[in-house]
Amino acid sequence: MHILRTVLLVLATMLASPALAQGDRPLVITDTRGDRGMLAPYVHARNGIAYLYTSYVFDSLIAQNAKGELVPGLAESWTLSENGLTADLRLNPKASWHDGQPVTAQDAAFTFSYMAQNPYPFASIGNIDRAEAISDHHLRLTLKKRDAGLFSGLLLALPVLPRHIYSSQTDPGHFASPAAATGSGPYRLVEYDKAQGRYALKANPDYYRGKPLFDALMIVTMSDDAALQALNNGEVDVISYLPPERAGDAKAAGRQVVAARSGHVVKIGFNHEEMFADADMRQALAYALDRQAILDITSARGEAALADTGYFQSGSPWRENVADPAYAHDPGHAADLLEKQGLTRGASEKWQRDGVPVTLRLLADGAQARVAQVVTDQLEAFGFTVDLRLMEQAALQAVPTGGDYDLLISSTSTTGDPSDIANRVTGQSWNADRYHGDGRLDAILKEAGQSATPDERLTHLHEFQRLYARELPSLMLLDPVMATAHNDRVDLSFMPDGALIGIPTTIDKSAFVTE
Amino acid sequence: MRVLFGLAAGLLLLLAAQPLMPAYRSSRDVLAPPGRGHLLGTNDIGQDVLTGLLHATPNTVLMALAAAAVATATALIIAGVAAAASATIRNMILRLVDAVQVVPSILVLLFLGTLMQPGLAGLALLLGLTSWHEDVRVALAMLRRELQRENVRFARHMGASRTYCLRRHVMPAIRPALAALYIQNIRQVTLRAAGLAFLGLTDPRLLTWGGMMQDAMDYLYTPAWLWLLLPPALALTSFLLIMLLLTENDPAEARA
Structure with a gap:
């Protein structure tokens, strides 16, 4: 009886302890579904949200701004030849992998040949005839046929892989060690808890497009009710998908809700x-x-x-x-x-x-x-x-x-x-x-x-x-x-045609990167 | 027993009268609280809850009674065979029951359901045939205890036949326990039937109380649970209570 009372007392103290100070708290995002897999191209779960999280870690050649317009990613600039069959891309020389190695055109060319061997379901490269590194920062793509969606489709969707890590992997579907998540994106994966479906990401301080908006992101699994409660208590910052009929509950507590048709x-x-x-x-x-x-x-x-x-x-x-x-x-x-x-x-x-x-x-x-x-x-x-x-x-x-x-x-x-x-x-x-x-x-x-x-x-x-x-x-x-509820720490909106591969979301990485 | 038959007859009548009842149709009156137009309110697609309860009553009750009867009878028969058999065969039967128990019955249901696409009767049979195994050990223990009692041994010694002993001594002794098993099966079967509709094994329009309760679960955070969850839950509770009272005050038992 005495022990029970002590345990209860300890529990009560733990529950009552105040939340951490705002400043050193990561931006906490909730997800209603659990585990999305490791955040690396071949091992994340095969759904849009898992792909989206992986895009925080892996950059593509081309990126989007918050309005959905194409902006430079790993490629600073790109041109297409008159006949539409040759694309030349200039890679950003400041870009580096999370382990400090520079991102080069050889990495990008390697990604195409690697994905030809090991198909990646979110980027189909069947129309790429040849990908060659002309110099360290000049990538040339030769197409089999014209493709009006080359930049807005394939190159936006395709995560560039680090050659020095993936070239030795013959079975990427089973490559899930922390090294597999070595990307060039704004955030690094520092912790992945499969059982809890929890991800901790830290800002990449050397990010080539400038310091990311938040020092740390955390993605946690919570039911709608728990998430609403936590948002209203200030324990989480973003409910990525709130059932629109619950929007009133969040608004009543002074939180912001953005909603849009999902497509x-x-x-x-x-x-x-x-x-x-x-x-x-x-x-x-x-x-x-x-x-x-x-x-x-x-x-x-x-x-x-x-x-x-x-x-x-x-x-x-x-x-x-x-x-x-x-x-x-x-x-x-x-x-x-x-x-x-x-x-x-x-x-x-x-x-x-x-x-x-x-x-x-x-x-x-x-x-x-x-x-x-x-x-x-x-x-x-x-x-x-x-x-x-x-x-x-x-x-x-x-x-x-x-x-x-x-x-x-x-x-x-x-x-x-x-x-x-x-x-x-x-x-x-x-x-x-x-x-x-x-x-x-x-x-x-x-x-x-x-x-x-x-x-x-x-x-x-x-x-x-x-x-x-x-x-x-x-x-x-x-x-x-679809609706997202969030507090004042972030400013979120839905892209008109969905993010990247058309994911209707407000938590695309453009929201967490300084433009 | 007569009361039971009366109950079943009344339910069959309700089932036969189903085409005459108002149709259970969706309408724009979504989640309307109980009131003049809808005595028990409407659900999330504007179906009248009272109409739903009326349609669901014969389905639920008949299916539960039949499925539980099939389950209890099967368990009793298998336990009977095991009790009468030699130790080796009894052990074999029990291992077999263990094996059946290990296979999740939902898998069996999924398999059979996709093959047959059962209606109400088929569903009752399926549910019955996938819930008996849990009762075999209990029934066997009861049977063996009764068979080894002095009255049975004495009657056998005096030349009474096996059937006479079963009818005269064993069955009356285990009837209350069997009734309890039966009630327990009814409860389990009702809730399992609700899950089956969701797996696509039956026509989702085959209304049952369990199904109505399951649909209501999405509205626990709104006031609508009052008129979505309570009516079918109360119907189920009172049905189980009635069954309990009926089996406890069985006139046949009182005569004996």
């Missing part, structure tokens, strides 16, 4: 090999659904906005600023389209084909359960029988193209450099559109990729946007809002 849309994908092979069928479904009602019901507290149907979401720099077809709720028109496709309405207003009732097999990501239920209700009210199944993402990944489904509700990114769009439209991944149609969208995307000028590229992308909204490879439903 990570919730959409209905179609099985293009069966009932929905024809664009008219997909349009009929779009008219049968009431997207506004889906939004009103599932996002009563402002968690999302109505998505644009032409792929690019409002705010995207690639988007043509016109209203996409809205497919406003029109059951009559939907019925006309279905009847043209040979469907009939049988007894009790149920849709039939050749006298057999039509059952729509609807799969949905478990995270989209509410949207899926509302969609189901609407489709049933319209006269379809619906077989709804909520599944874990792992199970959905195993559903093949043309598999046992008609509709699939998932969420997917529409942000980042457009060189990745072809993958998201024609790719086979479970949340890609898995669409080929008559090949027109493919062709437009190819032309966009090979454009000589940014304007030409935009023209093609706008054409893509119009055709996408008409063909509906997927029907975009909602564009979720």
Whole structure:
């Protein structure tokens, strides 16, 4: 009993002890999910946030400022030849690795050859024919084809690796010693606690773009409730992803909240090999659904906005600023389209084909359960029988193209450099559109990729946007809002098209580096 | 026992009347508190909680009763075989039960669920067949204790048949304990069924109290938990209480 009392007393003292003084405290950022892996290119977890954290440690040749514009990274300047096939980059001579060695063009050239051997999922270098170091600070890239996204896509995304460390590693997927995290970025990884999902980073005092804004960063795992409590108590500084409906809780405590549409849309994908092979069928479904009602019901507290149907979401720099077809709720028109496709309405207003009732097999990501239920209700009210199944993402990944489904509700990114769009439209991944149609969208995307000028590229992308909204490879439903809560120690904002590879975030490294 | 049948009949009636009940549809009245239009309020996609409770009652209760019956009966049969068998076979059976116990039942459910895509009856059977193993040891201990009692040994000595002894001496003695096992199974099965819907093994619209409670968990930090969590939780609690009272005051036992 006596011991118990002592223990309780000690615990109480520990809990009551005041927080550390503000000045020597690192900037503390919370993450709701745990471990993101070691912060090195081949061993971080395969998701955008892990990639983002790794970018604090590893710089790319090209960087972004807080507005999302391209600014010099390891490369001070760059030029592209007339035919668009040769790029010359001047590397910053002040740049050094965290172990003191200088960053040279040989390191950059090595990175390309190394990634050809050991593919890195966040940077595809298939179009690079040759990467050579002309001198210590002059890198020349030769391309196989023109690539309009070379600078804003690949070179922004590709972390440059230290040759003196990685050249001896034949299996980088298992290279997770502290040396693997030797980068050239503004922060050094000093501590990584896998079990707690905690990262401690220290400013790189020799950073070539000037001293970083904070002496230390700390990333900790916390639930939303704990994080809100800690933010309000001044124990953490940034809640990187706060559910937008909780924004009021943070504002009430005098904290700042920034929010923006994420461009990570919730959409209905179609099985293009069966009932929905024809664009008219997909349009009929779009008219049968009431997207506004889906939004009103599932996002009563402002968690999302109505998505644009032409792929690019409002705010995207690639988007043509016109209203996409809205497919406003029109059951009559939907019925006309279905009847043209040979469907009939049988007894009790149920849709039939050749006298057999039509059952729509609807799969949905478990995270989209509410949207899926509302969609189901609407489709049933319209006269379809619906077989709804909520599944874990792992199970959905195993559903093949043309598999046992008609509709699939998932969420997917529409942000980042457009060189990745072809993958998201024609790719086979479970949340890609898995669409080929008559090949027109493919062709437009190819032309966009090979454009000589940014304007030409935009023209093609706008054409893509119009055709996408008409063909509906997927029907975009909602564009979720993302929010960050923070205190006065930082100034944060969302980039218009997501950071780096299109990650919707406020904690891109541009926020922690002096410009 | 008669009360139980009455209960089951009433539930079947409720199940049959389901098409006549108001539809459980989403609406723009999201998270409305209890009031005139919605006596028990609405949930996060505007579905009426009272309607949901009505739809969920027969599903939950019938499934729980059936699944728990399957589980308890299977456990009893296997324990019976083990009790009657020689020591070697009994040990083999028990090792087998251990082996079943080691395999997480959720894995088995996942596997079978993807193969069969069960409806209400299939789900009850699946849940029953994946929850019996925990009861085998308990049932076996009870059976062996009763079988070794003097009254049974004496009756056997006097020429009574095995079935007579089972019916006359063993079953009445272990009935209260079996009833407790049954109630325990009902509780477990109800909560497990809620998890299955989330794994995509059943139609998520197959409403159960457990499922409603699980959905309510996201709203614990808002006042909405009052009308989202409490009604199904109270329904479940009172159902278990009723079952407890029914099995404790079993008229058949009173007669004996």
